[in-house]
Amino acid sequence: DADVTQTPRNRITKTGKRIMLECSQTKGHDRMYWYRQDPGLGLRLIYYSFDVKDINKGEISDGYSVSRQAQAKFSLSLESAIPNQTALYFCATSDYGGGALTDTQYFGPGTRLTVL
Amino acid sequence: KQEVTQIPAALSVPEGENLVLNCSFTDSAIYNLQWFRQDPGKGLTSLLLIQSSQREQTSGRLNASLDKSSGRSTLYIAASQPGDSATYLCAAGTYKYIFGTGTRLKVLA
Numbered sequence A: 001d002a003d004v005t006q007t008p009r010n011r012i013t014k015t016g017k018r019i020m021l022e023c024s025q026t027k028g029h030d031r032m033y034w035y036r037q038d039p040g041l042g043l044r045l046i047y048y049s050f051d052v053k054d055i056n057k058g059e060i061s062d063g064y065s066v067s068r069q070a071q072a073k074f075s076l077s078l079e080s081a082i083p084n085q086t087a088l089y090f091c092a093t094s095d096y097g098g099g100a101l102t103d104t105q106y107f108g109p110g111t112r113l114t115v116l
Numbered sequence B: 001k002q003e004v005t006q007i008p009a010a011l012s013v014p015e016g017e018n019l020v021l022n023c024s025f026t027d028s029a030i031y032n033l034q035w036f037r038q039d040p041g042k043g044l045t046s047l048l049l050i051q052s053s054q055r056e057q058t059s060g061r062l063n064a065s066l067d068k069s070s071g072r073s074t075l076y077i078a079a080s081q082p083g084d085s086a087t088y089l090c091a092a093g094t095y096k097y098i099f100g101t102g103t104r105l106k107v108l109a
Helices: none
Strands: A005-007 A010-013 A019-025 A030-038 A042-051 A055-056 A064-070 A073-078 A087-094 A106-107 A111-115 B004-007 B010-014 B019-025 B030-038 B044-051 B055-061 B062-067 B074-078 B086-093 B097-099 B103-108
Touching: A005 A087, A010 A019, A019 A030, A019 A087, A019 A111, A030 A064, A030 A073, A042 A064, A042 A073, A042 B086, A042 B097, A073 A087, A106 B030, A106 B044, B004 B086, B010 B019, B019 B030, B019 B086, B019 B103, B030 B062, B030 B074, B044 B055, B044 B062, B044 B074, B074 B086
Parallel strands: A010 A111, B010 B103
Antiparallel strands: A005 A019, A019 A073, A030 A042, A030 A087, A042 A055, A064 A073, A087 A106, A087 A111, B004 B019, B019 B074, B030 B044, B030 B086, B055 B062, B062 B074, B086 B097, B086 B103
C-alpha cells in the first residue's frame, strides 16, 4: 500500500461548488503539505502543517482552507471553486523530527482537479 | 524571496550519455536541497537530499552536489538509460520548499 494516499484522484466540478481533497499517510510523519502544480509554474505551496495544532499558510492560500484531523490526515478545501483553481494537487509529508532531521519530502500520487 | 531556476527546461540525449542538470537558487540561507523525479501524470519521487552542511550525495548512477555560496546545485546522471526519461525537479528550502519548474529529460534508445 502507498504511504501517502490522496482521494479522489480525479475530480471535475463546476464553478461555485465546494470541494474537499483528502490526504492520508501511514509514514508517521508530523509535517504535511499541500501543493498545486500548474504547467510552466512548478509546484507552489498552499498550506503546511507541522502538527495537528500548527497550520500555516503557504504562498498561494487565498481561496483554500485546510483541516488537520489527525496526525495522519490533512484535507484541503476549496470553498467556492473557480476555473483558475484547475490544477494538479499534491499532498506531501516530511520526515523532519523524531531524530530524523533530513526533512525529505514524500509525495502522494496527486489529484487532478478540473473546475468548469 | 527565494527563487529557484532550472536550466535547461528540456533535454534530449542518446542512451549512454552522462549528463548534468542544473538548479540555481537566489537565497543561500537554505537547510536542504532536494532533487525529485516526476513521471507524466504521477507524483514526485525523492531522489537525493543534500543538507546545507553537505557538499554532495550519491545514489547509484545519480550524484547531486550543492554549492551554497554560488547558489547552485547539479544533478549528475551517469550512463543514462531510456528509463531515466522523466521531469527532474529541484527544491530548495528551510522548513518549507520552493520548487523549480523542472527539466524534462528524454533519453533516446
